[in-house]
Amino acid sequence: MNNNKTTRALLGTGALALAGLVTLPAQAADAERIIRDRCLSCHTETGEAATPFSRISEQRKTPEGWMMTISRMQQQRGLVISPEEKRAVVKYLADNQGLAPSETAGLRYLLEKEPNVVESFDQLLQETCVRCHSGARIALQRRTEDEWKNLIHFHMGQFPTAELHAGARDRAWFDIALTNVAPKLAKDYPFNSDAWNSWQKVIKKDLTGGWAMHGYVPGKGTFDASLHATKTANDTYALVLEGHYADGTPLAGKGRAVVYAGYEWRASLTIDGVKVRQVLAASADGNSLEGRMFERDDEIIGGSVKAVKGTAITAVTPSYIKRGERKLLTISGNNLKGNVKLGSGLKLLNVVSRDANRVVVLAEASKNAAVGSNTVKVGSVSAQGALAVYDTVARVEITPSDSIARIGGAGGPIPKQKSAYRAVGYAAGADGKPGTEDDLRLGYMPAAWTLKPFDEIAEHDNDIKYAGTIDKDGIFTPGDAGLNPERKMSTNNVGNLSVVGTVVDGGNSVQGEAHLLVTVQKFVKPVIE
Amino acid sequence: MKHLKSFNKKAKMLDQATSQNEVEEVVAMQSIVGCTSVNDPGWEVDPFGGLGSLCQPMESDLYGCADACWWPAQVPDTMVNHTAFGDTAPKANEDWRKIDSVFPEE
Numbered sequence: 001m002n003n004n005k006t007t008r009a010l011l012g013t014g015a016l017a018l019a020g021l022v023t024l025p026a027q028a029a030d031a032e033r034i035i036r037d038r039c040l041s042c043h044t045e046t047g048e049a050a051t052p053f054s055r056i057s058e059q060r061k062t063p064e065g066w067m068m069t070i071s072r073m074q075q076q077r078g079l080v081i082s083p084e085e086k087r088a089v090v091k092y093l094a095d096n097q098g099l100a101p102s103e104t105a106g107l108r109y110l111l112e113k114e115p116n117v118v119e120s121f122d123q124l125l126q127e128t129c130v131r132c133h134s135g136a137r138i139a140l141q142r143r144t145e146d147e148w149k150n151l152i153h154f155h156m157g158q159f160p161t162a163e164l165h166a167g168a169r170d171r172a173w174f175d176i177a178l179t180n181v182a183p184k185l186a187k188d189y190p191f192n193s194d195a196w197n198s199w200q201k202v203i204k205k206d207l208t209g210g211w212a213m214h215g216y217v218p219g220k221g222t223f224d225a226s227l228h229a230t231k232t233a234n235d236t237y238a239l240v241l242e243g244h245y246a247d248g249t250p251l252a253g254k255g256r257a258v259v260y261a262g263y264e265w266r267a268s269l270t271i272d273g274v275k276v277r278q279v280l281a282a283s284a285d286g287n288s289l290e291g292r293m294f295e296r297d298d299e300i301i302g303g304s305v306k307a308v309k310g311t312a313i314t315a316v317t318p319s320y321i322k323r324g325e326r327k328l329l330t331i332s333g334n335n336l337k338g339n340v341k342l343g344s345g346l347k348l349l350n351v352v353s354r355d356a357n358r359v360v361v362l363a364e365a366s367k368n369a370a371v372g373s374n375t376v377k378v379g380s381v382s383a384q385g386a387l388a389v390y391d392t393v394a395r396v397e398i399t400p401s402d403s404i405a406r407i408g409g410a411g412g413p414i415p416k417q418k419s420a421y422r423a424v425g426y427a428a429g430a431d432g433k434p435g436t437e438d439d440l441r442l443g444y445m446p447a448a449w450t451l452k453p454f455d456e457i458a459e460h461d462n463d464i465k466y467a468g469t470i471d472k473d474g475i476f477t478p479g480d481a482g483l484n485p486e487r488k489m490s491t492n493n494v495g496n497l498s499v500v501g502t503v504v505d506g507g508n509s510v511q512g513e514a515h516l517l518v519t520v521q522k523f524v525k526p527v528i529e
Numbered sequence: 530m531k532h533l534k535s536f537n538k539k540a541k542m543l544d545q546a547t548s549q550n551e552v553e554e555v556v557a558m559q560s561i562v563g564c565t566s567v568n569d570p571g572w573e574v575d576p577f578g579g580l581g582s583l584c585q586p587m588e589s590d591l592y593g594c595a596d597a598c599w600w601p602a603q604v605p606d607t608m609v610n611h612t613a614f615g616d617t618a619p620k621a622n623e624d625w626r627k628i629d630s631v632f633p634e635e
Binding site: 119157454517 | 547557558560561562563564565566567568569572573574576579580581583585586587588591595598599600601602603604605608609610614622625626627628629630631632633634
């Protein structure tokens with residue numbers, strides 16, 4: 001099982017969103033009425049116009065953050081609220097007490113459910129908070145200092161052994177949290193901010209229209225598609241997606257999107273029978289949408305997507321060409337009209353096909369073309385550094401470099417959590433030495449995938465036999481859940497592995513490795529980690 | 530540690546994990562979003578960046594983690610928040626297929 005219902009709830013399929021004719025003030029009034037009806041058995045009305053409801057009005061959160069709060073109220077505090085009412089309140093709070101785009105910058109991985117992100121928060125937060133949950137969960141909230149302090153008191157009541165955990169019991173955890181951490185959070189993540197005040201004044205762009213989308217799906221590759229958005233109600237769009245993967249396989253889907261706080265795009269689509277989610281951010285000019293698209297039931301299977309509305313290039317695929325090589329290059333984007341220019345040292349031999357969203361060209365790099373990043377132009381638009389010209393693949397980096405997968409399935413209710421890898425090639429750069437600052441990033445390259453034990457212990461315990469398998473597309477599927485009597489102490493099918501990606505460049509094979517820990521299930525599935 | 534000889538397996542591993550690279554590896558694996566870095570002994574990852582020092586099979590000590598609220602973001606705590614967790618499977622070693630994760634309501 002998973003919390004699919006909760007993510008569905010963010011998509012506003014309820015009566016309010018479908019009404020279509022409901023105006024913005026009417027929605028707000030309705031949400032305030034729901035808060036009065038549902039929340040005031042515990043919360044109170046303050047009588048202050050700026051902060052009308054106790055506690056609620058002194059926090060700002062993402063749509064997911066508000067969803068999580070209300071869900072906790074249902075589970076822990078006896079809140080009774082219908083799914084439709086819940087959606088209306090989340091929408092109202094995320095719109096009126098949300099985060100500005102700049103306040104979510106660098107932290108969107110949490111909302112996008114990007115797997116295997118290694119966080120680095122300062123030591124104080126790491127020791128007091130981030131040892132249990134992500135740092136981004138904190139950094140995507142804004143509170144008054146009193147509210148940050150209330151959050152610490154809440155933790156003491158809700159998780160009473162928090163101050164006895166390793167990393168807490170050797171110090172005055174509660175005192176440190178209350179006197180050092182809360183003021184720091186109030187300073188770093190303040191309730192009142194210029195960013196939010198300014199963003200509230202910005203007139204938000206309508207996202208209706210035709211978008212050109214480029215993205216990546218593990219196991220299927222890159223894709224180009226047109227995404228057509230039709231407004232069906234305030235901040236709600238019906239979506240039609242049509243396109244094809246790089247190998248020519250078509251893709252098609254339909255769905256709907258709800259936009260929170262004027263830019264937080266949350267869409268649910270069914271693409272070729274598979275339920276997918278989009279967590280995207282619209283740019284302030286309303287001309288681009290960027291984020292991640294992933295399968296609803298297998299969040300690992302997803303990748304970055306970018307959609308553009310104006311005239312723009314979204315991608316050049318592949319993003320590299322070797323000196324002396326001929327190669328088909330696909331330029332993706334919107335309104336692609338005019339001459340194609342690939343930069344110095346590159347000859348455009350032939351335009352194989354073209355339409356407004358996609359130009360396929362046969363290119364040739366001269367034998368003495370300069371190694372470096374070229375800017376690709378189509379008519380008046382350009383993509384800086386979109387095409388790398390290289391001599392030799394000097395090293396390969398496997399991404400993610402540190403990763404986990406979790407055992408699952410085998411008749412149990414918790415599915416396996418996979419992991420997916422890509423190989424990034426680099427040329428050595430001017431100094432001729434790989435692994436230095438001037439290395440030239442070539443982009444994602446096809447690779448052959450294998451596994452090996454990470455260390456002697458993994459070899460001794462024969463982890464490779466039990467922990468799982470990797471397929472030709474770099475998708476690792478972990479082993480079955482449960483005890484394994486074949487293993488020492490009937491241990492689980494966990495394992496400490498290295499993922500090896502091998503890229504063939506001319507006559508050379510270049511390998512890169514990533515660390516993969518196949519570990520046990522998680523029994524808590526939050527809205528955000 | 531030069532004058533003391535490590536006594537058990539865990540201590541030996543700690544003794545051996547002396548290079549900066551190894552230390553960084555441990556930190557990285559424990560800082561992956563979704564994993565806990567509370568490492569006594571750890572839920573996903575042990576203090577040495579591996580699995581050797583975890584309680585495994587996990588089912589043997591699952592409720593020992595739940596009733597002490599030891600990894601509240603990994604295992605539902607039966608102390609305050611999810612008092613009924615595991616009620617359908619009193620013997621986790623045998624009934625692990627009946628144990629679901631907790632997730633928010635619609």
